[in-house]
Amino acid sequence: MSAQPVLLEVSHLSKSFRGLKAVHNVSFAVPAQGVVALIGPNGAGKTTCFNLIAGTFAPDSGAVHLGGTSLTGMRSDQACKAGIGRTYQVVKPFPDMTVEENVMVGALNRAGNVAQARHAAADVLKLVHLDKKSHIRAAHLTLPERKRLEVARALATQPKILLLDEVMAGLRPTEVDQIVAVFRRVNQETGLAILFVEHVMRAVMALAHTVVVLHHGELIARGTPAEVVRDPRVIESYLGAEAVDG
Amino acid sequence: MNRRALIALALLSAALMLLPWFANSYVLSVATLILFFAFAGQAWNVMMGFCGQLSLGHSLYVGVGAYASAGLFMHYGIGPWAGVWLAISLCVALGCLIGFLAFRFGISGVYFALLTIAFCEFTRIGFDHLQWLGGPGGLFLKVAQRDTIDIANFRGPPAMYYYAILALTAGALALCTWLLKSRAGFYWQAIRENEEAAQALGINTFRWKMLAVAISSAMTAVAGVFYAFYYNNLFPEQIFHISRSIEIILGPVIGGVGTLFGPILGAVVLTLLADGITELLAAIGVEVPGIKQVFYGIVLLAVVMFLPHGIWPALARKLGFARSEDAHGDSGSGATASAATSARKEAS
Numbered sequence: 001m002s003a004q005p006v007l008l009e010v011s012h013l014s015k016s017f018r019g020l021k022a023v024h025n026v027s028f029a030v031p032a033q034g035v036v037a038l039i040g041p042n043g044a045g046k047t048t049c050f051n052l053i054a055g056t057f058a059p060d061s062g063a064v065h066l067g068g069t070s071l072t073g074m075r076s077d078q079a080c081k082a083g084i085g086r087t088y089q090v091v092k093p094f095p096d097m098t099v100e101e102n103v104m105v106g107a108l109n110r111a112g113n114v115a116q117a118r119h120a121a122a123d124v125l126k127l128v129h130l131d132k133k134s135h136i137r138a139a140h141l142t143l144p145e146r147k148r149l150e151v152a153r154a155l156a157t158q159p160k161i162l163l164l165d166e167v168m169a170g171l172r173p174t175e176v177d178q179i180v181a182v183f184r185r186v187n188q189e190t191g192l193a194i195l196f197v198e199h200v201m202r203a204v205m206a207l208a209h210t211v212v213v214l215h216h217g218e219l220i221a222r223g224t225p226a227e228v229v230r231d232p233r234v235i236e237s238y239l240g241a242e243a244v245d246g
Numbered sequence: 247m248n249r250r251a252l253i254a255l256a257l258l259s260a261a262l263m264l265l266p267w268f269a270n271s272y273v274l275s276v277a278t279l280i281l282f283f284a285f286a287g288q289a290w291n292v293m294m295g296f297c298g299q300l301s302l303g304h305s306l307y308v309g310v311g312a313y314a315s316a317g318l319f320m321h322y323g324i325g326p327w328a329g330v331w332l333a334i335s336l337c338v339a340l341g342c343l344i345g346f347l348a349f350r351f352g353i354s355g356v357y358f359a360l361l362t363i364a365f366c367e368f369t370r371i372g373f374d375h376l377q378w379l380g381g382p383g384g385l386f387l388k389v390a391q392r393d394t395i396d397i398a399n400f401r402g403p404p405a406m407y408y409y410a411i412l413a414l415t416a417g418a419l420a421l422c423t424w425l426l427k428s429r430a431g432f433y434w435q436a437i438r439e440n441e442e443a444a445q446a447l448g449i450n451t452f453r454w455k456m457l458a459v460a461i462s463s464a465m466t467a468v469a470g471v472f473y474a475f476y477y478n479n480l481f482p483e484q485i486f487h488i489s490r491s492i493e494i495i496l497g498p499v500i501g502g503v504g505t506l507f508g509p510i511l512g513a514v515v516l517t518l519l520a521d522g523i524t525e526l527l528a529a530i531g532v533e534v535p536g537i538k539q540v541f542y543g544i545v546l547l548a549v550v551m552f553l554p555h556g557i558w559p560a561l562a563r564k565l566g567f568a569r570s571e572d573a574h575g576d577s578g579s580g581a582t583a584s585a586a587t588s589a590r591k592e593a594s
Contacts, residue, residue, distance in 0.1 A: 088446075
């Protein structure tokens with residue numbers, strides 16, 4: 001994996017909100033076809049990191065590069081065009097549109113016309129097992145379904161890297177395994193790189209090649225899942241002692 | 247749209263085409279008024295119903311469109327076929343100015359609505375001081391004899407105006423149907439539903455919101471040109487008045503915001519209601535000042551309370567124009583509400 005060139009490079013990223021250092025001097029990279037998990041306690045700066053990468057906010061300092069192009073200071077629509085596909089921790093469906101239409105909006109990012117977008121959306125919906133719900137309004141989906149819709153919309157934009165913000169929170173263990181299987185398949189079949197924020201360690205251990213740990217906005221550890229869960233700083237700040245055996 | 251709805255639409259079109267042969271001048275004037283509000287309501291619906299940008303100052307575009315074409319005609323003898331382009335240009339420029347100020351500086355929701363009111367109000371005050379266009383005393387177009395048709399200058403009998411506004415309304419319906427199915431329609435609805443998520447999916451929200459404002463203001467400008475040549479008199483205090491903006495909005499709100507037929511149905515219901523109440527009160531001999539508005543208000547209140555998504559979605563379901571698409575996928579709770587909202591979707 002280390003042989004792969006770097007796809008997403010985050011260097012010395014910092015962002016403060018009214019003096020609170022949400023993210024401080026954070027650097028990490030996601031290699032092409034890599035799967036990287038971003039973990040840490042609540043308030044560690046994980047979602048802020050995502051927002052800085054995806055253009056929701058501009059960083060105070062530092063830089064983000066995707067495949068050699070700078071994303072720093074881009075708006076979120078420009079970041080999406082450049083190849084960032086992101087989901088939100090608090091899902092943001094288009095409630096009054098159908099599931100299919102939701103995904104078509106994402107697909108129109110690359111599709112030349114509406115008919116092509118409809119085709120592309122159908123493929124993505126099948127992938128996340130929402131194809132039977134495609135004509136239902138998004139308002140009527142259950143939370144786990146909305147999370148999958150969020151993923152489908154991001155995938156439909158045909159990103160170079162997928163940013164997943166806690167898409168497994170609130171899912172039952174079997175549902176976690178299902179969606180992990182989907183991501184693994186996408187990663188292996190298409191080579192799509194994934195950066196994901198997750199508290200569900202079951203998913204982190206199963207999916208991530210590399211784990212990056214944030215605490216109080218700073219990077220405190222980085223390594224393979226097995227290494228990270230044995231790191232004393234990680235255990236102390238986040239996992240707790242009992243997690244080591246788990 | 248299913249077969250049943252298509253047949254109904256064909257019958258309605260035929261009836262509307264033949265109306266001037268059967269209707270007296272009163273009925274024709276009411277029908278023209280209905281179609282005027284149906285057209286203007288559709289224009290407003292592009293901005294609010296499709297794209298979620300609330301304008302409470304749409305009489306700005308009616309007024310500027312009306313004054314621009316009437317001014318050209320009065321002073322230079324240039325007819326409305328040329329004047330409409332000036333009207334559209336001015337209104338699109340104004341709309342884009344408001345849109346630019348709002349969208350560039352993050353003014354949204356009610357604050358955006360206030361901005362649209364503000365622009366409308368100071369344009370009204372400006373026209374009050376514009377003696378070239380009549381000022382507060384009004385601008386009057388010469389009323390030509392009404393039995394010959396002068397297409398070039400858009401002067402003629404009431405039936406000509408009726409057919410003109412009928413064509414505009416039908417054209418607007420076709421345009422809106424096409425827009426809603428195109429990329430623009432998808433992007434606008436996404437922006438309306440959740441702007442942040444829309445932008446994260448690669449949509450340049452600023453640009454697409456500006457497009458919605460431009461199309462809406464251009465359509466409303468055409469409504470203004472029609473207004474000027476139909477009514478022949480323009481007063482800033484009337485045409486730019488906020489109650490005019492509200493009148494434009496009521497149709498789509500009552501009929502169904504964001505739906506294709508809602509603005510048209512709303513215009514029919516409201517105009518007939520207003521005239522019906524007047525007739526009814528006259529017939530039973532009630533002469534209390536303001537009683538008409540009270541009745542009108544009660545009916546509006548009832549519609550908003552019992553049909554919060556407007557009359558059209560419910561009616562379309564009743565008439566079998568829409569099927570209940572969510573029925574198979576809904577899990578128990580809120581099934582009635584979901585049927586209503588899915589019909590709303592389908593009905594559009």
